[in-house]
Amino acid sequence: MEPNTITSRGRDKNKSKQQFLDAVGTILRTKGYTALKVNNIAATAGLDKKLIYKYFGSTEQLIDEYIHSQDFWSNVTGDLVPKEVTDGGKDFLKRMLLEQFEFVSQNKALQKVLLWSISEERKSLKKLIDDQEANGEVLLKGISDPHFGDKASDHRAVLAILVAGLYYLNLFTEVNGSHFCGIDLKTEEGRSKIRQATSFLVEQTYSSIQEKKQ
Amino acid sequence: MEPNTITSRGRDKNKSKQQFLDAVGTILRTKGYTALKVNNIAATAGLDKKLIYKYFGSTEQLIDEYIHSQDFWSNVTGDLVPKEVTDGGKDFLKRMLLEQFEFVSQNKALQKVLLWSISEERKSLKKLIDDQEANGEVLLKGISDPHFGDKASDHRAVLAILVAGLYYLNLFTEVNGSHFCGIDLKTEEGRSKIRQATSFLVEQTYSSIQEKKQ
DNA sequence: TTATAAGGTCACCACTTGGTGACTTTTAAT
DNA sequence: ATTAAAAGTCACCAAGTGGTGACCTTATAA
Numbered sequence: 001m002e003p004n005t006i007t008s009r010g011r012d013k014n015k016s017k018q019q020f021l022d023a024v025g026t027i028l029r030t031k032g033y034t035a036l037k038v039n040n041i042a043a044t045a046g047l048d049k050k051l052i053y054k055y056f057g058s059t060e061q062l063i064d065e066y067i068h069s070q071d072f073w074s075n076v077t078g079d080l081v082p083k084e085v086t087d088g089g090k091d092f093l094k095r096m097l098l099e100q101f102e103f104v105s106q107n108k109a110l111q112k113v114l115l116w117s118i119s120e121e122r123k124s125l126k127k128l129i130d131d132q133e134a135n136g137e138v139l140l141k142g143i144s145d146p147h148f149g150d151k152a153s154d155h156r157a158v159l160a161i162l163v164a165g166l167y168y169l170n171l172f173t174e175v176n177g178s179h180f181c182g183i184d185l186k187t188e189e190g191r192s193k194i195r196q197a198t199s200f201l202v203e204q205t206y207s208s209i210q211e212k213k214q
Numbered sequence: 215m216e217p218n219t220i221t222s223r224g225r226d227k228n229k230s231k232q233q234f235l236d237a238v239g240t241i242l243r244t245k246g247y248t249a250l251k252v253n254n255i256a257a258t259a260g261l262d263k264k265l266i267y268k269y270f271g272s273t274e275q276l277i278d279e280y281i282h283s284q285d286f287w288s289n290v291t292g293d294l295v296p297k298e299v300t301d302g303g304k305d306f307l308k309r310m311l312l313e314q315f316e317f318v319s320q321n322k323a324l325q326k327v328l329l330w331s332i333s334e335e336r337k338s339l340k341k342l343i344d345d346q347e348a349n350g351e352v353l354l355k356g357i358s359d360p361h362f363g364d365k366a367s368d369h370r371a372v373l374a375i376l377v378a379g380l381y382y383l384n385l386f387t388e389v390n391g392s393h394f395c396g397i398d399l400k401t402e403e404g405r406s407k408i409r410q411a412t413s414f415l416v417e418q419t420y421s422s423i424q425e426k427k428q
Numbered sequence: 429t430t431a432t433a434a435g436g437t438c439a440c441c442a443c444t445t446g447g448t449g450a451c452t453t454t455t456a457a458t
Numbered sequence: 459a460t461t462a463a464a465a466g467t468c469a470c471c472a473a474g475t476g477g478t479g480a481c482c483t484t485a486t487a488a
Binding site: 225253263272273 | 453454
């Protein structure tokens, strides 16, 4: 029998594979990566676990295939990159940081993946992180580095702290935490303060590091 | 028989209890909180798991007792608080941030606890976080808030991003990651850049938010 | 219609998990 | 020495884990 590609049957390998991949996503979002067990995944997919071994080889490979299949940073990176940069990328970076802050807070899967990537050594996660880093590298090299000249790495260090800080604050808010340095991150008011501080820090960095360069 | 308090025997309840608590610490540091299983803890302690139930009631209670017994932020918070503040706490905050950055990077247990606290809902972790937050509150209220006046919460938001960012960068470095925004966090050079950026941001914040206030 | 290959189910295995009852060993007061 | 209480060991259980062989089911090419 030839491999079924298009015909819609009740028994569809591709559909079943997708059900497993979806199940991985569902479990990851709701229970986190520690709940990604064969029995759990099979039950969530509503199919027999045997099929996981048949189609993916192992649970690990299924999970890796899930990771590779997702574009976790879609909204952040796929963002509008300005055609022309007149302010050294200040406005672009500001928007990027604020959008990332919002995007992460609304994207449970990305949150769990970020957490996962700092919790467990894993090739496919390292690749994910490295790829995202490479994406950022292109933007920085093309947009802000030229502006900061020999102070480029100083600006990058600042940016690293900002990106990392916004990541952590979002993760922190999800469990056990609400107030951080007295800011209530669960309220719109608190999050607004964080956004303002982000804008402020980008602004300051652009005016001051630029200053030093001249 | 009276409870043994001081006499040193081979069979010493307190010593055994401590062995279990130490085992929890060892496992946490080396394998992370997900490896904190009864059998694992008992094996590490070199004692029978039955004793865990006898002495602590359950594994959960043993773990909670470990968490409560530790002063994870000892070096950071127990730090020298200035008797007299003449610069609005700028120097104090700068030193605090830099010391925290170093301390976390060298303290595996604290790293794992930070990770744990943003991964799993848990009363004792929430208490830990809340207590640390309360410690910080005292310092901020006493040192920097008066300086920033009605802009105090703006300064706090900046500080939140910095503290969170330094946390995340340290956690990021431990697994899967090395470069972040192009900064190699595993090298002294990279970490130095982060320290400089931290100083820079505190400096900027003090000069600029102060400016606005006047 | 029938053969066949792939989709899918189920029972079962070995092993690990948390947890407990029955037991032995040690200690120290009598 | 006797004895009671606590320290500690061991075998065992039920439930859950990852993983597999034997089987049934369905679609379609011949």
